[in-house]
Amino acid sequence: MSGFNVQGLTKRFGATTVVDDLDLSVEDGEFVVLLGPSGCGKTTTLRCLAGLERPEGGHISFGDRTVFDSGRHVDIATHKRNIGMVFQSYALWPHLTVRKNIGYPLKVRGRKDALRGGAVERAAEMVDTQALLDRYPAQLSGGQQQRVAVARGLVAEPDLVLFDEPLSNLDARLRDQVRTQIHQLHQRLRFSAVFVTHDQSEAFALGDRLAIMKAGRLEQLDTPQRVFDEPASEYVAAFIGMGNRLELTRGEAGWRTESGEVVDLADRTPERGAGDRAVARLRKQDLHLLRSSDQAPAHHVVLGATLVTTEFGGRHYDVLVDVGGQQLSLEADTREHGAWLREAAEGAPVLVGFAPSDVRLFAPDLDEKPQTGLALTGAEARTGGTHTVASGV
Numbered sequence: 171m172s173g174f175n176v177q178g179l180t181k182r183f184g185a186t187t188v189v190d191d192l193d194l195s196v197e198d199g200e201f202v203v204l205l206g207p208s209g210c211g212k213t214t215t216l217r218c219l220a221g222l223e224r225p226e227g228g229h230i231s232f233g234d235r236t237v238f239d240s241g242r243h244v245d246i247a248t249h250k251r252n253i254g255m256v257f258q259s260y261a262l263w264p265h266l267t268v269r270k271n272i273g274y275p276l277k278v279r280g281r282k283d284a285l286r287g288g289a290v291e292r293a294a295e296m297v298d299t300q301a302l303l304d305r306y307p308a309q310l311s312g313g314q315q316q317r318v319a320v321a322r323g324l325v326a327e328p329d330l331v332l333f334d335e336p337l338s339n340l341d342a343r344l345r346d347q348v349r350t351q352i353h354q355l356h357q358r359l360r361f362s363a364v365f366v367t368h369d370q371s372e373a374f375a376l377g378d379r380l381a382i383m384k385a386g387r388l389e390q391l392d393t394p395q396r397v398f399d400e401p402a403s404e405y406v407a408a409f410i411g412m413g414n415r416l417e418l419t420r421g422e423a424g425w426r427t428e429s430g431e432v433v434d435l436a437d438r439t440p441e442r443g444a445g446d447r448a449v450a451r452l453r454k455q456d457l458h459l460l461r462s463s464d465q466a467p468a469h470h471v472v473l474g475a476t477l478v479t480t481e482f483g484g485r486h487y488d489v490l491v492d493v494g495g496q497q498l499s500l501e502a503d504t505r506e507h508g509a510w511l512r513e514a515a516e517g518a519p520v521l522v523g524f525a526p527s528d529v530r531l532f533a534p535d536l537d538e539k540p541q542t543g544l545a546l547t548g549a550e551a552r553t554g555g556t557h558t559v560a561s562g563v
């Protein structure tokens with residue numbers, strides 16, 4: 171197995187540039203996840219690696235073998251790139267048994283030795299499908315079909331395994347099972363992999379590194395922990411779960427919300443750029459709901475708010491509040507807040523608190539309006555009772 175290197179990869183469809191001068195290096199045995207919203211170019215990048223799309227420019231090498239180079243007119247055919255692929259749609263041959271489906275990559279590579287030597291049975295065993303070898307795909311469940319597709323992707327010990335949203339068609343329980351199985355297989359076999367998804371929890375669970383794409387370019391390439399702790403831009407922050415957005419303006423007394431409440435962030439400045447406007451991003455798990463009469467935790471920023479909606483979620487309530495015209499979502503523990511929240515009416519005054527260290531502050535970028543489906547603008551501004559602000563950050 172070997173890693174790969176991509177330089178200046180550019181792919182256009184007509185006048186639209188879908189992959190834009192992309193550089194990406196993956197170490198031998200590394201599992202890299204391409205993460206981003208629909209249409210940002212993830213699948214096209216993967217298809218260029220596989221040789222299923224011909225890029226307009228760039229260089230791709232697997233280990234020290236060049237498989238594509240626009241300048242030198244090198245373009246190695248897909249079946250000669252020694253890759254394994256696992257697709258969202260499973261893409262099994264319906265007229266072939268599981269045994270023949272798994273063995274297919276060995277057959278097209280002329281690897282009769284491996285076919286006779288038990289490679290198919292070993293691959294089937296890796297994903298618990300050895301009992302299904304004589305069945306046809308139509309006789310399998312979705313989860314079983316995808317496990318067979320994973321076995322087929324790995325059977326020929328390819329240089330690189332490409333996964334294109336392989337879990338998207340599975341229901342939630344199976345998705346977790348197959349995800350764990352792929353993770354365990356990678357821990358054991360250490361194949362190099364690129365895995366495309368738009369699901370941040372899949373990306374965090376599987377990736378050694380995450381490559382977050384925006385409009386055909388890499389916005390951030392880093393470990394899951396670093397992406398989680400230090401998103402490189404508001405776009406990344408929004409995409410990895412920091413769905414709450416609070417627009418701030420700096421005055422003499424520091425940062426303020428649009429309705430004028432002080433947000434004491436000590437001397438924090440936006441991660442990129444300077445200026446008197448900033449956008450605070452926060453995870454819903456980092457926002458605390460308080461009654462107007464509650465004592466705020468020490469060193470927390472506390473803002474006046476009104477209740478918008480409350481939905482029962484079992485252990486917690488999903489709560490939407492309005493802070494001076496900006497809506498924030500949070501989770502309120504049912505045992506702690508259930509008694510009063512059940513009775514609270516829409517529009518009731520509440521408080522919202524958060525630790526300044528949980529805030530990520532970005533320079534505003536009009537390109538980077540919410541990705542999260544939250545209606546954050548245009549909400550009716552309601553006054554939020556007494557505005558308490560904790561200090562001493």
Ligand SMILES: Nc1ncnc2c1ncn2[C@@H]1O[C@H](COP(=O)(O)OP(=O)(O)OP(=O)(O)O)[C@@H](O)[C@H]1O
Nearest residue numbers: 183188206207208209210211212213214215367368
């Ligand atoms: N064969 C094609 N011809 C024209 N446009 C295409 C073609 N394939 C993809 N596109 C366009 O290129 C853009 C990127 O598509 P791509 O499938 O790479 O995105 P993606 O990030 O994988 O999205 P998704 O998660 O929805 O699959 C999209 O706007 C898509 O419509």
